[in-house]
Amino acid sequence: MRCTGELSRCGSVIQAETNKNERAGMSTDIAALYNVSMRKALLLSWLPCCVACLSMTSIVQTEEVVYRIGLQDAHAQMVSIHIDLPAAGIERLEVLLPAWRPGRYEILDTVGGVRDVRASDPHGESLSIKKTAKATWVIAPNGAEVVHLGYRIYANSIGDRTRHADSTHAFLSGSSVFMYSPSMRNAPVRVHIDHAPEGWEVATGLRLLGNGDYFAANYDVLVDSPLEIGLHDRYEFRVADTDYEIVIWPPGIELDSGRLERDFTKIIEAQAAVFGEVPCSRYVFLTHVGVGGGGTEHLNSTIMQTSASALEASFSNDDPYKGFLGLVAHEFFHTWNVKQLRPAGLHPYDYERENYTDLLWVAEGGTSYYGRLSLVRAGLTKEKSYIDSIGRAVNSERTLPGARVQSLAASSFDAWTKFNKRSADDVNSEVSFYSKGALACLLLDLEVRRRTENRASLDTVMRDMYERFPLGGPGYTTDDLVATLERHSSSSFRRFFDDCIEGTQTLALEAALMTAGLELWFKPGEKLGEEPDVKPEAEAGGEADSVSEEDTKSPSSSQKVALKASLGVRLRSAGGGAIVQSVFSDGPAYKAGILAGDEIITLNRRRLRSGRLDKRLERMQPGDLVTLHLLRRDELLEIEVSLAGKPDGSWSVKRVDEPTDSQKAVYADWLGHPWPAPKEKTESIKDPR
Numbered sequence: 111m112r113c114t115g116e117l118s119r120c121g122s123v124i125q126a127e128t129n130k131n132e133r134a135g136m137s138t139d140i141a142a143l144y145n146v147s148m149r150k151a152l153l154l155s156w157l158p159c160c161v162a163c164l165s166m167t168s169i170v171q172t173e174e175v176v177y178r179i180g181l182q183d184a185h186a187q188m189v190s191i192h193i194d195l196p197a198a199g200i201e202r203l204e205v206l207l208p209a210w211r212p213g214r215y216e217i218l219d220t221v222g223g224v225r226d227v228r229a230s231d232p233h234g235e236s237l238s239i240k241k242t243a244k245a246t247w248v249i250a251p252n253g254a255e256v257v258h259l260g261y262r263i264y265a266n267s268i269g270d271r272t273r274h275a276d277s278t279h280a281f282l283s284g285s286s287v288f289m290y291s292p293s294m295r296n297a298p299v300r301v302h303i304d305h306a307p308e309g310w311e312v313a314t315g316l317r318l319l320g321n322g323d324y325f326a327a328n329y330d331v332l333v334d335s336p337l338e339i340g341l342h343d344r345y346e347f348r349v350a351d352t353d354y355e356i357v358i359w360p361p362g363i364e365l366d367s368g369r370l371e372r373d374f375t376k377i378i379e380a381q382a383a384v385f386g387e388v389p390c391s392r393y394v395f396l397t398h399v400g401v402g403g404g405g406t407e408h409l410n411s412t413i414m415q416t417s418a419s420a421l422e423a424s425f426s427n428d429d430p431y432k433g434f435l436g437l438v439a440h441e442f443f444h445t446w447n448v449k450q451l452r453p454a455g456l457h458p459y460d461y462e463r464e465n466y467t468d469l470l471w472v473a474e475g476g477t478s479y480y481g482r483l484s485l486v487r488a489g490l491t492k493e494k495s496y497i498d499s500i501g502r503a504v505n506s507e508r509t510l511p512g513a514r515v516q517s518l519a520a521s522s523f524d525a526w527t528k529f530n531k532r533s534a535d536d537v538n539s540e541v542s543f544y545s546k547g548a549l550a551c552l553l554l555d556l557e558v559r560r561r562t563e564n565r566a567s568l569d570t571v572m573r574d575m576y577e578r579f580p581l582g583g584p585g586y587t588t589d590d591l592v593a594t595l596e597r598h599s600s601s602s603f604r605r606f607f608d609d610c611i612e613g614t615q616t617l618a619l620e621a622a623l624m625t626a627g628l629e630l631w632f633k634p635g636e637k638l639g640e641e642p643d644v645k646p647e648a649e650a651g652g653e654a655d656s657v658s659e660e661d662t663k664s665p666s667s668s669q670k671v672a673l674k675a676s677l678g679v680r681l682r683s684a685g686g687g688a689i690v691q692s693v694f695s696d697g698p699a700y701k702a703g704i705l706a707g708d709e710i711i712t713l714n715r716r717r718l719r720s721g722r723l724d725k726r727l728e729r730m731q732p733g734d735l736v737t738l739h740l741l742r743r744d745e746l747l748e749i750e751v752s753l754a755g756k757p758d759g760s761w762s763v764k765r766v767d768e769p770t771d772s773q774k775a776v777y778a779d780w781l782g783h784p785w786p787a788p789k790e791k792t793e794s795i796k797d798p799r
């Protein structure tokens with residue numbers, strides 16, 4: 111029975127690689143994957159599964175790099191790593207630890223937790239090892255055929271989803287744990303786990319070998335396949351040709367596993383329909399509970415963070431659970447968008463320094479767009495709710511000064527130094543490649559449908575790109591994307607890219623939305639508030655609640671809208687006090703010299719409590735002079751500010767009253783549901799909620 115199981119598992123993995131390699135040319139990709147000759151690659155692609163496994167074993171024995179994970183001190187958050195590096199004929203062996211991890215475009219202090227780095231030969235004799243840079247060491251093998259590199263890792267960084275260990279588990283994301291030699295990056299890898307406490311199990315996208323070790327085709331696969339080792343709950347299911355696992359640490363979280371399986375299946379099917387396939391035969395949803403929020407995509411797995419209450423809400427299908435499904439949908443869509451279809455600048459990964467691309471607005475923004483859209487298509491988000499969310503996103507894009515300062519291309523390129531390094535001035539200088547990128551993809555989707563009378567869409571473009579730019583190739587550029595859009599729409603998109611992607615022009619969504627029977631309008635007198643910047647990659651821990659109070663651009667010259675008094679600040683609450691979080695560069699507070707971090711004590715000599723600013727300003731008029739008392743560090747300041755006026759209302763999206771047949775057809779094809787029948791629409795209007 112055991113042998114059969116191994117063969118079955120092996121067979122499915124080989125099949126997965128075959129699926130992927132069919133897109134790139136099977137033999138060359140297998141050669142690259144396993145670092146073998148073309149002749150061996152052809153043999154591997156031809157031989158029956160069990161024989162192919164034997165061939166793999168012989169390759170592994172001669173060329174592999176072996177990583178041994180020691181968990182004897184996991185309870186003290188210390189993990190031992192021993193690496194066997196083949197060193198025959200090598201006089202100078204350089205090893206290093208990556209400076210960042212795929213999925214988060216930020217230089218990390220990964221080496222800060224490294225302890226006791228040492229090297230020896232197979233006889234245990236110490237070898238010379240010298241640190242030459244922040245995370246680089248050079249070893250003199252001194253004739254040894256194999257070099258043993260050993261060190262310990264302090265694993266206490268669960269918030270950034272890199273490495274964490276305690277008495278219940280060890281979570282290890284490869285780029286923050288495993289050193290490598292650049293000269294052996296393409297060598298096959300075997301992972302052996304030692305001293306795991308009794309009862310601990312392993313969950314990972316890596317392939318399980320017959321001897322209990324794990325196999326990675328090369329270092330890139332190793333670091334894109336995190337390991338969750340320990341006590342956890344595991345739920346397994348199958349959709350089409352792929353096996354799925356939901357793994358939840360810590361164990362014992364109460365949830366409706368039947369609903370999870372049904373809802374995950376709907377998401378998988380809705381997203382697979384865009385591309386026509388799932389590019390792996392096995393996929394693992396790793397989930398950490400109670401350690402923050404967010405997620406990171408990996409090759410055939412993801413690591414997500416959520417709360418116990420969100421999973422418990424699966425019994426009632428309430429909002430916290432729906433929020434978790436949003437994270438699932440975002441991370442799973444990355445399986446195609448960025449893990450396979452990758453911008454040229456992100457391939458291959460340069461683990462020592464930043465990989466620059468001006469296309470994160472597609473890699474992340476496109477994933478945000480399709481994550482939410484797939485929930486609608488899967489029937490897990492109501493159409494009305496999704497349409498309302500478009501209005502809120504437009505409101506942000508047309509409100510924040512930063513959207514007029516930084517382009518989507520620049521936001522993508524500067525992710526390393528700006529987006530992932532938050533500051534109080536971001537609202538004035540930056541735009542989110544997540545939220546505005548998603549809005550740009552919405553516009554492209556509906557614009558392609560408008561220009562082609564719904565014969566093509568962004569789905570068509572993404573699938574075409576996925577098929578023409580397989581992983582292992584050069585990746586796609588902005589010109590490739592423009593050319594693909596133009597080929598499928600028989601029209602030019604260059605002006606749009608110049609103005610709205612390379613430039614900072616407002617996204618003109620009106621005509622595109624109207625194609626699907628949706629009207630973008632400025633809704634007077636009901637402030638919806640700014641949509642939080644949805645960033646699945648956001649740091650754990652969360653930010654303090656904030657209330658926004660900011661200027662809004664004039665909606666249109668033809669629409670008369672009342673103005674209301676504005677101070678031009680965003681506040682956050684701290685101990686009941688109103689702390690200035692951001693000062694908008696086009697508002698009166700900015701001109702008056704109010705700074706982020708100031709605490710507003712009084713407005714017109716009366717105490718200002720957190721969350722009450724909008725209410726207090728309701729009774730005032732643009733042009734009114736107000737007196738503020740601020741606490742800046744230990745100093746009390748008195749500042750007079752002349753209030754500005756801003757349009758009283760917010761951007762909103764609604765279905766038109768009398769859609770054409772064409773609009774109904776686009777709506778149904780885009781959202782996966784028919785235009786609501788008149789009766790349903792009447793009922794929804796009566797519903798005050």
Ligand SMILES: [Zn+2]
Pocket residue numbers: 407440444473474477646647
């Ligand atoms: Zn993402």
